Structure formats: C-alpha cells, structure tokens
Amino acid sequence: YANEGKSIARINGKVAFIDGAVPGDVVNIKVHKSKKDWMEASVETLVHPSEDRIESFCKHFGFCGGCKWQFLDYPSQLKYKQQSVIDSLERIGKVHPKEILPIIGSTNQKFYRNKLDYSAADRAWVSKEEFNSDTYKPVPALGFHVSGNFTTVLDLEECFLQPAPSNQIRLCVKNFAVKNGLSFYDNWNKKGFLRTLIVRNNRKGEFMVIMVAGEKKDEWMFPLLDELKNNFPQITSLQYIISTKVNDTIFDQEVITYRGENFITEEMEGLQFRISAKSFFQTNPEQAYNLYKVTRDFAQLSGDELVYDLYTGTGSIALFIAKKAREVIGIEQVEDAIIDARLNAQLNGINNTKFFAADMRRVLTPQFFSEHGKPDVIITDPPRGGMHPDVVREIVQCGCPRIIYVSCNPASQARDIQMLSSQYELMKIQPVDMFPHTHHIENVALLELRNQ
Structure with a gap:
C-alpha cells in the first residue's frame, strides 16, 4: 500500500496507484491519470480476490467517502x-x-467515533444509471460527501461509526425536515436552511447536537430542536448556528445554546475534559x-x-x-x-x-x-x-x-x-x-x- 491507502502495482515499467484494490487482488483497472513514471487508476472488475479481501459490512461502502478499507480484514489493516x-x-x-x-x-472497530458531521443537500447523490432512468426523482440528503466529490452528498440510511442514537438523530432531523417542508442546502448556489448536523458524544452516553442552518428561520429551527429535545433524552447539550458564509467551518461562528449545557464532559483517569462545540478532542x-x-x-x-x-x-x-x-x-x-x-x-x-x-x-x-x-x-x-x-x-x-x-x-x-x-x-x-x-x-x- 502507498501512504494514501491505494494499492501499488507495476505495469510496463510504471508504478500504478490503484484505488479500491487489496494487495494480492487480480483486477482489471481503469486509468484516470498517466505520467512518465506513474499512473493513477481504479478497479473496474475484480478477476480474483486476495486472501485478505472480505465482504464490506456497510451498504454505502464504495460510494461514501469514509471507511475505504472495509474490504480488508482487520489484522491485515494493522499489518x-x-x-x-x-x-x-x-x-x-x-x-x-x-x-x-x-x-x-x-x-x-465499529461505533468508535465520538463526533460526526453530517452534510445536507437538496439533491442526494445517485449513480449515473439511476440519474438517467425514467423513474429518477430528486430527493434531499443528510449524510456524507461522496468519495472524491465535495459538492454531492450521499443520503445515509445507516452508519457504523458513532454509537446510537447518532443514526436515529440524523434520521429524525431528515424526516422532520421533509415532512415540514424545511429547505435542504443547495451546495451549488450556497443557499437553503438545513446545512450541517454535528453530533458529539462522550463515553457516558451523553450527546451534544449542533444544528447549522444556512439562513435564519426561527419558525423552522425551534420546532426542529423541540423535536430532538422531545425524542432524545440522551441529548444534554442542544445548540444551533446560523452560517451564511461559503465554507462549512464553524470556528468563527456564534454558537447559541437552545437547551442544556454548552458542553459535554469526557473522563480519562479521573480527569474531566470539558468539550464545547468548537473544541478539538480525539475522535x-x-x-x-x-x-x-x-x-x-x-x-x-x-x-x-x-x-x-x-x-x-x-x-x-x-x-x-x-x-x-x-x-x-x-x-x-x-x-x-x-x-x-x-x-x-x-x-x-x-x-x-x-x-x-x-x-x-x-x-x-x-x-x-x-x-x-x-x-x-x-x-x-x-x-x-x-x-x-x-x-x-x-x-x-x-x-x-x-x-x-x-x-x-x-x-x-x-x-x-x-x-x-x-x-x-x-x-x-x-x-x-x-x-x-x-x-x-x-x-x-x-x-x-x-x-x-
């Protein structure tokens, strides 16, 4: 493997960096970039799998931008x-x-993260086949960016990175927004209400939720926050941000506390670490x-x-x-x-x-x-x-x-x-x-x- 997590092969004297391959795989590849001494490629078809290759456990694997080594058994990952x-x-x-x-x-190896940022989009990413089909109808998304593309968002049904009720919180926000006509963010024109959902938790099972909106609409924000408050007693810190700027960073934005504290606390060897919306803590x-x-x-x-x-x-x-x-x-x-x-x-x-x-x-x-x-x-x-x-x-x-x-x-x-x-x-x-x-x-x- 190269440092970026791509497999390495040698083809006609060139080094090939192959996305989606496991060392030991026999594959047909599609070349995306070719230089004098190297090329970048991805797997087009798997001819014969490596003995280290396993079935991925997530239905979004291959499209989602995270967890790119799910097809590799864990001892091999460590090696x-x-x-x-x-x-x-x-x-x-x-x-x-x-x-x-x-x-x-x-x-x-699952549910190990204590922080996830879910992105919203007015149109969920779909495959070319779905997009070109007669039945295609655009639907909004709340999930992660598609691998290699920061303007499109894959709508998540389930994610294995953060403990419950992270998935349920995300689905609650999306369903409430769809049911009540809240606008999802247009990543091309940089407008819309529902922009980002940030979910943090500690090992005690307490959750911090931060809703980031692209425009100020209290008549949408407050009922949405009430929906979360009423359905998830685990949320001990409920906050929101109104961000009209182009990028998604929140470090220069005002964070408003709607319910509970403006922090959660993590414990380590008796030490208490107070984590606020903008704090860095190992994930x-x-x-x-x-x-x-x-x-x-x-x-x-x-x-x-x-x-x-x-x-x-x-x-x-x-x-x-x-x-x-x-x-x-x-x-x-x-x-x-x-x-x-x-x-x-x-x-x-x-x-x-x-x-x-x-x-x-x-x-x-x-x-x-x-x-x-x-x-x-x-x-x-x-x-x-x-x-x-x-x-x-x-x-x-x-x-x-x-x-x-x-x-x-x-x-x-x-x-x-x-x-x-x-x-x-x-x-x-x-x-x-x-x-x-x-x-x-x-x-x-x-x-x-x-x-x-």
Whole structure:
C-alpha cells in the first residue's frame, strides 16, 4: 500500500496507484491519470480476490467517502498500517528505529467515533444509471460527501461509526425536515436552511447536537430542536448556528445554546475534559487513552521534569501527564483551544501547567527558553503537515534530552525526524490505530539526544 491507502502495482515499467484494490487482488483497472513514471487508476472488475479481501459490512461502502478499507480484514489493516510507518521512516526519513513496538489495534472497530458531521443537500447523490432512468426523482440528503466529490452528498440510511442514537438523530432531523417542508442546502448556489448536523458524544452516553442552518428561520429551527429535545433524552447539550458564509467551518461562528449545557464532559483517569462545540478532542476516545499512555511512558517522567507540550490543542496531553511532571508548558496557535486548556486545568485543580496562545514558529525562540526554562522533555503533536523547519531547528538547538513526537501523518513525521536525526537518535516507535477501516495511522516516536 502507498501512504494514501491505494494499492501499488507495476505495469510496463510504471508504478500504478490503484484505488479500491487489496494487495494480492487480480483486477482489471481503469486509468484516470498517466505520467512518465506513474499512473493513477481504479478497479473496474475484480478477476480474483486476495486472501485478505472480505465482504464490506456497510451498504454505502464504495460510494461514501469514509471507511475505504472495509474490504480488508482487520489484522491485515494493522499489518499494512504498521508497515506504512516503517516505510515512511526508512524511505523519507532515512532512519530506522532501534525498537519497533507492535501496533495497538482498536478494540472497537465499529461505533468508535465520538463526533460526526453530517452534510445536507437538496439533491442526494445517485449513480449515473439511476440519474438517467425514467423513474429518477430528486430527493434531499443528510449524510456524507461522496468519495472524491465535495459538492454531492450521499443520503445515509445507516452508519457504523458513532454509537446510537447518532443514526436515529440524523434520521429524525431528515424526516422532520421533509415532512415540514424545511429547505435542504443547495451546495451549488450556497443557499437553503438545513446545512450541517454535528453530533458529539462522550463515553457516558451523553450527546451534544449542533444544528447549522444556512439562513435564519426561527419558525423552522425551534420546532426542529423541540423535536430532538422531545425524542432524545440522551441529548444534554442542544445548540444551533446560523452560517451564511461559503465554507462549512464553524470556528468563527456564534454558537447559541437552545437547551442544556454548552458542553459535554469526557473522563480519562479521573480527569474531566470539558468539550464545547468548537473544541478539538480525539475522535476515538478509547484509543486516545492508549495514545496518551504511550506518550507518558515514552516521556519517562520522575516528577522533576519541565515538559514542553507543543501544538497542545485543548491541553489534553499536557493535563494527562501533569501529575508526573514538575511543570508543563503548552503552546498552541488557536486561542479558543487555549481557553479550553486553561479551563480544563482549573476544572481538575491542576496548577503546574501554563498555556500560551501563539504561532509556534514565532514563540519558540532562545528568548522563550531562557524565560521559561530549558525543557527536559518536549512532546510535539503537530497537524498533518508536521512542524515548520524553523521549529525543528529551534528544538535541535535547545538540546532537550528527550523528544516524544506524536503524529497523524507518518510522511511528515519522517521528514521532521530526518532533520532531528543530526542530533537525535530514534529509539523506538509505537503505532496506534485510531481509525479502523481507513488508511490513517497515528505514530508515537521517542528520540533521545546523542552523546548525553
């Protein structure tokens, strides 16, 4: 498999990246793009299946943009994910870890997510055959975008990603909207009422629902919210947003609480994490716990250390390790996330953390190190693009004895580790599968300063 989750074949001297194939399949392909040394293709017909191929369990598989590895048995998924981490480190980073720990698989391979965003559309996606048939009649949709197409939405009957009553909430919203003539969003002309449904939950079974409307119509919004309130006692936080802007992000929008609190709370080792509509929290909480435990174990804390937590987000890792450290300093660019981090520290009575809202590239300087102290341990958990080269250089120059690099993208992690390898040795790695049935993989790497 390539990093993007496509199978690799070699045809007439070219490398072919094939969507929808499992290693070991014999397939006929359709070529979509062809260059001098490579091509992109998809499976047209399956001639002979690989022994790793299984039947998908979801009726929407193949059309929906999620869960693209459902046709691959779970042990094989883990095998290919682990190998993709090693391949990235060796091919891109030119490094090989001293120790490779076996990937931690997800106990739950279904209903493992605690957040889903459902998109609405005035016309549901249908196949070409359905569209061209005499019986075709456009119907609205509430579901996910079709694979590779962000203007069309597949109407979902059932989804296996989030626990009940997520499916029932989505169907309730759609049925109420259809029955009462509420308009669904027109993704081409950017108008319409029902736009996005955001559903979040915690492990206690409490749900937060956020309705996003493309126009202000209280006469539609309030009865819809009442319908949810009356049918789902699990909803402890019911909110709404009026968004007339072009893109779907909510971070610059006002969130209005209709019923209940404006947050739900997740618990981990006795710590309470308050999650609001705009908060980031790992979407697979069981595996997030494993990820945080690995990070803490790799840090080897005795209680005397000053720890820097870079790209701290809402401070979940910083707070999780705080009781094992002398002090933890968290840095994050998103100001709302830092507000959440400080609130969560206060909520848990943790007073040995400091959080700074700043651009990492500008704040992580020799002056910052001299003001706040040279770290004994640096934990870094950057976004998919990895760290800016200037940030990597500052880390190298500060001479911190131990670095724990948490990554959701093995390719960018490998690139950064190559830069760090001038002064640091890659001691061990621990892949963690946060997203079963996808090609995505998290990896935790421990680096130690050479010649300490």
